[in-house]
Amino acid sequence: MSTSPHHERSRIAPGATIPEQAGEVSRRSMLAGTVATTAVAAVGPIAGTAYAQGADPNSKQDMMAFLLLSAALTGVHVANLAPEFAPDKTDVLNSDPGVDPINVKNEYFAWINASDGPTFGKLLQIAKDHRQSASDIINGVNASDDTRFLARSIVLLWYLGSWYKPADLKSNSAPGAAAFIASQVVSAKAYTQGLVWQIAQTHPMGYSNLQFGYWSRDPDDPNDPGSRSNLGFITQTIP
Amino acid sequence: MRYSRLFAAGLTTAVVLVAMFDWSGPSSAQTQTAAAAAQVEPLGQPCIAMTDPFKGRMAGADLPPGLLPVGDDDKSAILKSGLPCQERVSPGGPEAIGLDNLQRGFDFYSWRTFIAMNSPADGSPIGQSQPDSPTRWEDMNNFKQLLDVMLPADMGPPKWPSDRAQMEAEKVRLMPPACRVRYKPGMMVVKMIEESYNEPFKTGPLIDQKGRYAIFDILMNRRMFDYISNNNLFSKKGQQSRANFGLAVDFPVGQNPDPAKGIAGDVGAFMLKVSWKILAPEEIKARNFHMVNALVSMPKSDDPKAPPPPCLQETLGLIGFHAVHKTASRPQWIWTSFEHVRNVPDKDEVAAGKFDGPYSFYDINCRDNCAKVNATPPRPWTPDPALQLKFRKNVEFKSQIVREIPLTNATKNMNTVFHSMLHGTVWENYMLLSTQWPSAFGCTSLHSQSFDAPAPKTDFLKQPDMTCSPAPTFLANSTLETYSQGDIPQASSSCIGCHGNAVSFQTGSNPKPGQVRLNQSDFTFMLEKAQ
Numbered sequence: 077m078s079t080s081p082h083h084e085r086s087r088i089a090p091g092a093t094i095p096e097q098a099g100e101v102s103r104r105s106m107l108a109g110t111v112a113t114t115a116v117a118a119v120g121p122i123a124g125t126a127y128a129q130g131a132d133p134n135s136k137q138d139m140m141a142f143l144l145l146s147a148a149l150t151g152v153h154v155a156n157l158a159p160e161f162a163p164d165k166t167d168v169l170n171s172d173p174g175v176d177p178i179n180v181k182n183e184y185f186a187w188i189n190a191s192d193g194p195t196f197g198k199l200l201q202i203a204k205d206h207r208q209s210a211s212d213i214i215n216g217v218n219a220s221d222d223t224r225f226l227a228r229s230i231v232l233l234w235y236l237g238s239w240y241k242p243a244d245l246k247s248n249s250a251p252g253a254a255a256f257i258a259s260q261v262v263s264a265k266a267y268t269q270g271l272v273w274q275i276a277q278t279h280p281m282g283y284s285n286l287q288f289g290y291w292s293r294d295p296d297d298p299n300d301p302g303s304r305s306n307l308g309f310i311t312q313t314i315p
Numbered sequence: 316m317r318y319s320r321l322f323a324a325g326l327t328t329a330v331v332l333v334a335m336f337d338w339s340g341p342s343s344a345q346t347q348t349a350a351a352a353a354q355v356e357p358l359g360q361p362c363i364a365m366t367d368p369f370k371g372r373m374a375g376a377d378l379p380p381g382l383l384p385v386g387d388d389d390k391s392a393i394l395k396s397g398l399p400c401q402e403r404v405s406p407g408g409p410e411a412i413g414l415d416n417l418q419r420g421f422d423f424y425s426w427r428t429f430i431a432m433n434s435p436a437d438g439s440p441i442g443q444s445q446p447d448s449p450t451r452w453e454d455m456n457n458f459k460q461l462l463d464v465m466l467p468a469d470m471g472p473p474k475w476p477s478d479r480a481q482m483e484a485e486k487v488r489l490m491p492p493a494c495r496v497r498y499k500p501g502m503m504v505v506k507m508i509e510e511s512y513n514e515p516f517k518t519g520p521l522i523d524q525k526g527r528y529a530i531f532d533i534l535m536n537r538r539m540f541d542y543i544s545n546n547n548l549f550s551k552k553g554q555q556s557r558a559n560f561g562l563a564v565d566f567p568v569g570q571n572p573d574p575a576k577g578i579a580g581d582v583g584a585f586m587l588k589v590s591w592k593i594l595a596p597e598e599i600k601a602r603n604f605h606m607v608n609a610l611v612s613m614p615k616s617d618d619p620k621a622p623p624p625p626c627l628q629e630t631l632g633l634i635g636f637h638a639v640h641k642t643a644s645r646p647q648w649i650w651t652s653f654e655h656v657r658n659v660p661d662k663d664e665v666a667a668g669k670f671d672g673p674y675s676f677y678d679i680n681c682r683d684n685c686a687k688v689n690a691t692p693p694r695p696w697t698p699d700p701a702l703q704l705k706f707r708k709n710v711e712f713k714s715q716i717v718r719e720i721p722l723t724n725a726t727k728n729m730n731t732v733f734h735s736m737l738h739g740t741v742w743e744n745y746m747l748l749s750t751q752w753p754s755a756f757g758c759t760s761l762h763s764q765s766f767d768a769p770a771p772k773t774d775f776l777k778q779p780d781m782t783c784s785p786a787p788t789f790l791a792n793s794t795l796e797t798y799s800q801g802d803i804p805q806a807s808s809s810c811i812g813c814h815g816n817a818v819s820f821q822t823g824s825n826p827k828p829g830q831v832r833l834n835q836s837d838f839t840f841m842l843e844k845a846q
Contacts (some may be wrong), residue, residue, distance in 0.1 A: 097761045112703045159755050159784060160413050162406065174406075177754050177786035268804050274780070283805045288818050288835050 116184045131189045131196045133182070138200055139173040140184050148210035149217070149238035151269055157181060157234070168207050178271045184233055187262055188226070192242065195222045198232075205288030221246060230258070317467040356438075358431060358457045358536070359582025362400035364571040365392070367423040369456035369732060374415045374725040380776065383735050390736050394441055394565045398431035399424050400580045402649060402752075414754070415725060421750040422726055425651035428638050432587075433605065433742060436663045446602040446741040451585060453503065455608065458534040460590075462506050463489050465844040473549050475540050495627035503609040503631070505530060507624075511614070512698060515813070518798035519691030522714045523675050527593045527713045528698060529634065529794055530611065534659040535841065536585040538567050543842075551845045554820040562821060564837040570643040583641050587837060590635030590654075590794040592675055593704055604632030604655065605741050613700050616785040625700055633811055634658055634675060636745070638808075641837075645784055647753040648838050650810035652792045653745050659793045661718035676716040678791065689718050691798055718793050719800035721746060751790045751810045753783035785811040814838040820845060 096108050101132055132138045143161070147154045155161050158181050173181070189256025199217060206212035217227045225242035232240045238259040250257050261267050268283045277295040329700040365420075371379025385393075399665070404420030406413030434441040436454040444450075452458050456479065464473045473601075474485050485631045486504075487495065494504050505511065512520045512528045521529040532593030535543075546562065569583025594606055609631045613624035637655040660670055670679045678685055692712050702708055719733045726749055734743045789799040791808035801807035817844035836842040 149610060160406070162413065166827060172413070175412045175785055177414070177788050264804055277780075285780045287781050288816055 102214040126206075131185070131193060131200050133185055133189060136171075136173060137169050137204070139181070139185060139302050140169050140171050141200040141203040141207070142188075143173055143181065144168065145199055145227075145232065146214060146234055147216075148203070148213040149227055150271060152234070152275075154270075169204060178265060178269060179239075180265055180278045181263060183263060184230075187239065188233070189228060191229075191239070192222075192226055195226045195242075198223050199226060225249070233262065233266075234235075235270055237262055237268070237274045329345050331687050341404070343445050354545075354565050356397075358451055358585075359398040359400055360570070360580075362570075362572050362582070363395050363396045363399070363582025364401070364403045365399070365423075365427065366403050366405075366420065367415065370409070372409050372411065373419055374410050374723075374726040375728075376724050378728050378731055382732065385732060385736055393427065394430060396427055396431070396735060398582060399427050399640075400582045401571045401644065405452050414786065416750075417754070418723075418750070419725060419729070421649065421752050422729045422747060424649070425638070425653075425747055425750040428640070428651055429636065429653055429664075429745070429747070430733075430737075430742070432636075441737065441742065441794075442740060443658075444740055444742070445605050446604060447608075448605075450500065450605070452534070455479075458536055458585075458587060459508075459540055461533040461535065461841055461844060462508070464535065464540060464543060465846060466549065467602055468550060468552070472546065473540070473546075475537060475745075485520075489836050490519050491612045491623070491626060493623055494547065497610055497626055499608075499630060500597060501608065503607045503613065505532060505609055506612045507614045507698070509614065509697075514795070515796055515799065518721075520688070520696050520706070521676060521716070521794060521811065522712055523592050524673070524678060524693055524713050524753070525593070525595055526711055526713060528592075528704050528706060529676075530591045530631065530704075531795065532589050532591070533841065534587045536582070538582060539584040539586060540567050542584065548819065548842055549845060551820045554845055555822060559821055560763060563820075564835065564842070566641050566837050566839075568641050568643040572783055586639045586841065587793060588635075588639075589633060590639040590792075591631035591816065594632040596631045598632060599630050602741065604634070605656070605745075606630050606632045609751070613703075613706065614696060616700075629704070633745075637791050637792065637795060639838075645752055647781065647785070647815070649810050650751040650790065651809075652748040652790060652795075654748060654792050654794055656744050656746050659718050660714045661721040663721050665717050676714045676797075678713060678715060681715060686712060688717050689719070689798065689800065690715070714797070715805065716793055718791075719801065720789060720791065722746070745782060748789055749790050751787060753784050753811060754786040755783040782809075782811045782815045785809055811838070814840070817843070819843065 088108045123257055131142075145156050146152075146157055150157075158173050159176040160172075162172040164170040164172070202216035202219075202223065203213055206216055217223050222242070225246045228245050229240050229242045232238060236259070238261050240257055240259045244257050248257055267280060270280065271278050277286070277290075369379075369382055369385075371382060373379070402421060402424045403682065404417050404424070406416050408416035408419065410419060412414045412538035424821060430441055431552065432452040433444070433450045435444045436451050458475040459473075459475055463486070466473055474481075476482050476485065483500075487498075490498065490504055491506060499502065507530065509517075509535075511531050515608075516532075520701065523529060538679065545550050547556060548559070548563075548564070553559065567581065569585075570578060570581055572580035588697040591607075591609075593606075594604060598604065598607065607630070611627045611629055611630055611631075613627065615621075615624050632655075634655045635658070638651040639648050640651070640655075642649045655675070657672060658675050660672070660674060664670060672679045692714065698704060698706075699708075706712055726747055730746045733747075737743045789800075789802050789807050789809050791797075793800070796808040799806070803811070816836065817836045817838055817840045818834045819836040
């Protein structure tokens with residue numbers, strides 16, 4: 077069993093699963109590997125330092141910092157991470173992250189904060205300090221191993237709805253390392269909300285909101301600016 | 316409000332053939348009502364856009380101080396505002412968060428819809444309605460039963476004349492013979508099929524405390540009927556015709572008037588699903604339900620040698636009411652759910668032992684001999700004609716139903732406000748459960764812009780997930796989605812989530828690469844009932 081603080085499941089995510097058993101090679105595991113690789117590539121060399129403060133789940137500014145951090149790390153627009161997000165043009169940190177019907181962002185925030193609050197606080201401070209630039213946020217994240225590997229866990233959490241412990245990611249980060257990394261589905265909600273499903277326009281096993289016959293036509297390219305899909309997923313700008 | 320496999324029932328207010336052209340039939344009062352109704356403006360005309368005038372936040376545990384009583388001007392404006400053609404909502408407003416402001420706007424819209432639909436058919440104000448006053452949605456000029464549209468091939472295409480006598484003639488034409496001989500003008504006629512007593516996904520019937528079946532029915536408005544009729548979607552043959560090869564079903568949308576853009580108001584497509592219970596004499600006397608004098612045609616037997624199903628005369632009480640409306644800004648439709656306040660307790664009330672019964676589908680005195688909570692009845696479920704609409708002859712079974720998801724404080728407060736305005740009428744016995752709506756605005760903007768003359772196409776072609784994040788995520792009516800309540804993704808009742816899977820009999824495969832041949836049916840299972 078994992079030693080994560082989330083063993084008290086009822087406190088945060090009643091639907092959380094036990095970590096996947098080592099030795100299982102599932103589609104999820106393969107996707108995890110793919111996304112982890114992407115995250116590693118995105119989190120490049122670092123520069124600068126950041127002053128860390130604790131993360132406050134009731135603070136709109138902390139939630140906005142989390143969304144800015146997440147947008148920079150995942151490449152997905154804040155408005156897709158937080159559908160009821162209402163921007164403030166004077167300072168993005170004063171924006172309203174909003175409350176949406178699913179609200180998975182709050183679940184993730186609480187989970188990460190319970191996992192490693194101090195390091196999470198550092199990440200949020202980096203996002204606040206560099207809120208106008210995704211690349212500056214990534215550079216700041218890479219400044220130290222603790223923030224870098226927690227950031228990787230956050231990328232995986234958004235994409236897969238599963239928690240990969242930063243320490244496990246770190247211990248398997250050497251070039252050529254290919255050990256299975258255990259993970260834990262955070263909740264039933266997280267299982268259905270992985271960004272990988274939305275971007276690939278497919279669905280996790282046992283859950284689909286896709287319309288009948290969707291498989292009979294080509295998916296939209298979320299990078300295509302001429303598409304009428306309006307998905308607007310991939311972004312280089314903040315928010 | 317997961318629906319699903321459609322229902323149906325034909326039901327009608329028709330006239331016996333002899334009386335078709337003789338309005339001096341058995342009930343002069345009802346004849347007068349019908350004559351008066353003929354002069355009332357159609358539902359949705361004129362379109363009046365409106366936001367709630369209530370001060371303060373509804374989302375708290377208590378009503379804002381000073382909100383009650385509602386001022387006379389506000390009350391009059393709301394009760395007379397008619398059927399909304401489109402919602403008017405905003406994330407800005409008195410509530411602390413945008414989602415609550417939006418939900419409040421939709422709940423206000425739902426109450427306006429409920430009042431407009433259930434106001435007396437003769438055009439008088441809802442404050443003057445009696446428990447047995449025919450409502451506007453029951454008027455055959457406004458809504459038509461699904462089974463009177465999806466007809467057997469030998470009955471020809473459905474008709475919905477504008478002339479009231481011809482409407483009656485069409486009703487009588489479609490009426491089962493066993494009912495025709497018992498029919499009197501003003502009666503409702505319910506033609507039962509499996510979906511009239513078996514809940515969505517064939518999860519089972521609902522049995523009241525008298526051991527009798529609850530009955531379900533589905534109706535559509537003229538805008539919806541016209542689309543089905545014009546596109547020959549009322550039969551399997553029509554749906555599968557070459558002309559409909561590749562048709563993406565796209566019902567007309569409701570929208571508020573906008574003179575600057577040259578947009579006239581239009582109510583768009585509306586569908587209703589209602590549930591009834593058979594009232595006992597003491598319930599009729601108590602007058603706590605909206606009630607109708609009905610003929611219920613029992614389901615046909617699968618045995619071709621069986622005699623025609625009997626037709627029963629019953630007084631039915633309204634227990635559930637879904638109103639579903641497609642609008643320009645919500646192409647996933649807006650899903651409104653009401654039910655009678657004495658249907659069932661919610662799980663919090665049961666846990667606290669705080670009851671406000673007696674309930675129609677829960678026995679508060681039951682101890683050891685009651686059915687398991689929210690359990691389906693034992694099989695067989697098909698009504699036995701010999702027992703009429705009683706579930707069992709010797710074995711007593713009564714459903715023991717609990718509402719799994721209690722109402723929010725905001726909805727309870729909204730109900731309190733509207734109940735104060737409806738005080739003294741039967742309608743204060745009905746409560747809004749919630750309104751489900753698609754919350755992802757970027758997603759909903761994908762709809763086609765052909766508002767004036769809705770073309771049979773849709774912009775959902777490029778949006779594989781067209782549910783657009785329903786809010787609330789789950790919604791169930793204790794009488795209409797009894798056995799699919801809860802909060803389990805994909806399993807528990809979500810109106811939009813379920814109806815996003817609706818299809819027709821159109822050809823769905825792609826005969827050539829690159830050609831789109833959808834057979835989705837625009838969030839309604841109605842087209843599946845084509846014969």
